[in-house]
Amino acid sequence: xxxxxxxxxxxxxxxxxxxxxxxxxxxxxxxxxxxxxxxxxxxxxxxxxxxxxxxxxxxxxxxxxxxxxxxxxxxxxxxxxxxxxxxxxxxxxxxxxxxxxxxxxxxxxxxxxxxxxxxxxxxxxxxxxxxxxxxxxxxxxxxxxxxxxxxxxxxxxxxxxxxxxxxxxxxxxxxxxxxxxxxxxxxxxxxxxxxxxxxxxxxxxxxxxxxxxxxxxxxxxxxxxxxxxxxxxxxxxxxxxxxxxxxxxxxxxxxxxxxxxxxxxxxxxxxxxxxxxxxxxxxxxxxxxxxxxxxxxxxxxxxxxxxxxxxxxx
Ligand code: GDP
Ligand code: MG
Numbered sequence: 001x002x003x004x005x006x007x008x009x010x011x012x013x014x015x016x017x018x019x020x021x022x023x024x025x026x027x028x029x030x031x032x033x034x035x036x037x038x039x040x041x042x043x044x045x046x047x048x049x050x051x052x053x054x055x056x057x058x059x060x061x062x063x064x065x066x067x068x069x070x071x072x073x074x075x076x077x078x079x080x081x082x083x084x085x086x087x088x089x090x091x092x093x094x095x096x097x098x099x100x101x102x103x104x105x106x107x108x109x110x111x112x113x114x115x116x117x118x119x120x121x122x123x124x125x126x127x128x129x130x131x132x133x134x135x136x137x138x139x140x141x142x143x144x145x146x147x148x149x150x151x152x153x154x155x156x157x158x159x160x161x162x163x164x165x166x167x168x169x170x171x172x173x174x175x176x177x178x179x180x181x182x183x184x185x186x187x188x189x190x191x192x193x194x195x196x197x198x199x200x201x202x203x204x205x206x207x208x209x210x211x212x213x214x215x216x217x218x219x220x221x222x223x224x225x226x227x228x229x230x231x232x233x234x235x236x237x238x239x240x241x242x243x244x245x246x247x248x249x250x251x252x253x254x255x256x257x258x259x260x261x262x263x264x265x266x267x268x269x270x271x272x273x274x275x276x277x278x279x280x281x282x283x284x285x286x287x288x289x290x291x292x293x294x295x296x297x298x299x300x301x302x303x304x305x306x307x308x309x310x311x312x313x314x
Contacts, residue, residue, distance in 0.1 A: 002201060026102035028099050029125070030119065032110075034172045041172045042074055065182070073196070086302050090307065096128065103133070105134070107126065112154075137159075155167055208311075211248065214292065216275070216279065242286060246290045252295070253300060258296055269292055
């Protein structure tokens with residue numbers, strides 16, 4: 001989708017007059033380290049949904065950042081983890097393929113609480129994505145560490161894992177260090193012309209984000225198995241005279257989950273609808289009418305056919 005940006009000043013051509021660069025960057029890492037938060041911070045737009053629930057991101061999302069000297073296509077990916085279902089395996093595949101196809105990998109990790117040691121998952125994952133693509137290490141969530149000197153031994157240990165092109169401590173949540181990561185990325189991109197129009201924000205259609213923005217408040221307001229048991233299907237998306245009419249089905253796996261999502265007297269579903277509608281309206285800049293339905297679709301997370309119908313997999 002495209003979006004007109006109203007960020008004020010037109011960008012001036014760079015003084016450097018270096019070649020224009022253009023390429024794809026895969027953001028890879030364990031679940032919950034802050035990959036989607038980093039994408040949003042880089043784009044200055046809340047495009048990818050973010051929640052404390054692992055596996056929030058199920059699809060790859062391409063966000064396009066237009067800089068005067070480079071076009072950076074940032075690919076947010078699902079976190080790689082131990083898969084427990086067919087959906088889980090499909091998420092891992094999505095992330096690995098993205099890394100293999102990219103010009104640059106930004107490998108995100110977060111600073112652990114307590115003893116700052118390298119997470120064993122990072123070792124496995126780095127070995128997994130191979131050494132063929134230049135990789136920048138972004139050490140995220142440094143806002144959580146008050147005494148920054150504690151970071152040094154961790155950075156040193158991480159630096160031994162691979163010959164990283166750069167190691168950048170960041171706080172994606174606060175936007176600290178994000179521009180440094182992007183500057184480092186830019187240096188590694190191949191020379192080339194822009195591939196997207198100036199106002200193209202993402203390769204995904206608006207419908208896709210509608211589904212995601214309905215899923216986000218559900219992730220934020222439910223617990224345990226529910227976040228993993230839902231899928232959202234947009235069944236109608238129609239623009240009529242400046243307003244957008246949307247019908248979406250929330251698939252759950254069991255009756256009990258349906259009751260939880262609907263809530264007493266439909267209260268929970270109403271709150272989900274309101275939160276989602278606000279997010280959608282901010283994205284499309286139009287008034288939105290949103291109707292939500294909850295349906296039990298048993299075992300959709302483990303049925304290949306249903307996964308494909310809902311847009312996951314492949
Ligand atoms: P992903 O699974 O790697 O995409 O992680 P998300 O971007 O969804 O973030 C997971 C959780 O970590 C969310 O609750 C974020 O708000 C939080 N988070 C992300 N970046 C930061 C950060 O720099 N600092 C702190 N304190 N929290 C962060
Ligand atoms: Mg994510």
